[in-house]
Amino acid sequence: MSPIERIRRYQDELTAWRRDFHAHPETGFEEHRTSALVAERLEAMGIEVHRGIGRTGVVGILRNGRGNRAIGLRADMDALEMPEANDFAHKSTNPGKMHGCGHDGHTTMLLGAARYLAETKNFEGTVHFIFQPAEEGQGGAQAMVADGLFERFPCDSVYGLHNRPGMPVGHYGIRAGAMMAGCGFFDLHIHGKGGHGARPESTVDPVVCGAAIVSAFQSIIGRNVAPNDTGVVSVTGFTAGTAYNVIPETVSLRGTVRAFRTETMALIEARMRALAGSIATGFGATAELDFREVTVPVVNGVEQTALIADAAAAMVGEAHVDRARIPAMGSEDFSYMLAERPGAYILVGNGEGAAGGCEVHNPAYDFNDAAIPYGAGILAAVVEKELAGHDR
Structure with a gap:
């Protein structure tokens, strides 16, 4: 029996947990209820629990046999600062907060994998279940690493996942190398000399200057980044004056930069x-x-990518595993864990159409509970494959 099939036996309970997390979203470093429930459920499975890692993070430890290798499995727990537009029974009860990215599902998937592994113990070694806070741009992975995550809980490799709307349930996507882009945010403050809109010659107009800079920024990718590389520069805010007849003293721009290589990010900044x-x-x-x-x-590490893709193919068939997934310009702070330890990050199909096709960060999004066994199953399967009853 595959991990997916066994996990389906308690999918109803996992679904109830997931919907409870969805109904009680907590944003970065405020995941107190979520962390407490995660710790409580891990302890009920007989798993050793450590709380307060990186402020609100939780790590569970499961050991079996005499194997000397260890694997980390990571899920994010935080919600987004956004209102929810859904009207189902498990919609958010915290105004202005919503699980709009599926972290409620990721947390549940890791709990499902933990239960499976605690019951079957078909591995030799140690599994660290890493429940991370504050993934949504607040540095939760960095906080856990800085708090001694890998010194306190040594891992030979580490794995993570994310749901993917539009990909059928039961399908996986992954690639070796760059899987998701790095992200930078910027603020640009331009200082000129304000004055009357009818007498621009007596001013230094920061609005015209700002417009020229916005236009020039769009040349960076096309003229400074190599054609076989790529990046994005997006100015997403332009704040200027408030009166029709006043040229303002200052203008502020803000935006984001994305790139698949740190060297490219540094070039864009320069x-x-x-x-x-x-x-x-x-x-x-x-x-x-x-x-x-x-x-x-x-x-993603080459060896770890092949290993988790092979584990997925063994469960759902090679035709349902995309091993050359196009890299995404979205970002994910699991990257800081992968910078410390080799590992891989895999996408799990969330479904198509009304069942799971709504994009993340949308007020109508909901995680598709049908995907739970597939996410939990791949996390369990990669442990069984990498810690397959012998030291390596």
Whole structure:
């Protein structure tokens, strides 16, 4: 019996857990109820529990046999700061907060894998169940790593997953190398000289300067990044004056940058600084750029990618495993764990159409409970495959 088939035996209970998490969303570093429930359920499975890792993170430890290798399995727990538009019974009860990315499902999948492994113990070694807070741009993975995650809970490899709307339930997607982009956020403040809109010659107009900088930023990918590389520069905010007849003193821009290589991210930042500074000088203004790394790229190990893809194919068939998934410009802070230990990050089909096709970060999104056994199953299967009853 495959892990998927066995986990289906208690899917109703897992579904109830998932919907309870969905109804009580908690955002980054505020996952107190979620963490407490996770710890309580792990302990009920006979799993050793450690709380407060990276503030609100939880790590469970399951050992079996005499194997000396250890695997980390990670799920994120936090919700988003956004309202929910659904009207089903398990909709959010916390106004302005919503599980709009499926972390309620990821947490449940890891709990399902933990139950399966605690019951079957078809492995030799140690499994660390890593329940991470604050994935949504608040540095939860970094907080756990800084709190000694891999010193306190040594792992030879680490695995994570994410649901993928539009991919059929029972399908998986993965690739070796860069799987998701690194992310940077930026704020640019332009200082000019304000004045009357009818007398622009007496001003240094930061609006015109800002518009020129926005346009120039769009040249970076096309003219500075190699054609066989890629990246994104998006200005997503432009804040200027408030009166029709007043040229403002300052303008503020904000936005995001994405790239699959840290070297490309550094190149983009350098070009942004050079362009903003020189263009502002040309207009007689000044520009200050605050550029912040949010995540590094998600880079899957070759060996670990093959191993988890093989485990998936053994359960659902090779035709249902995309081993050359197109990398995504979205970002994921699991990258900081992969920067510390080799591992892989796999996508799990959330379904198509009304059942699971709504994109994440949408107020109408809901995780598809039919995907639970497949996520839990692949996490369990990779443990059984990598810790297959002998030391390596």
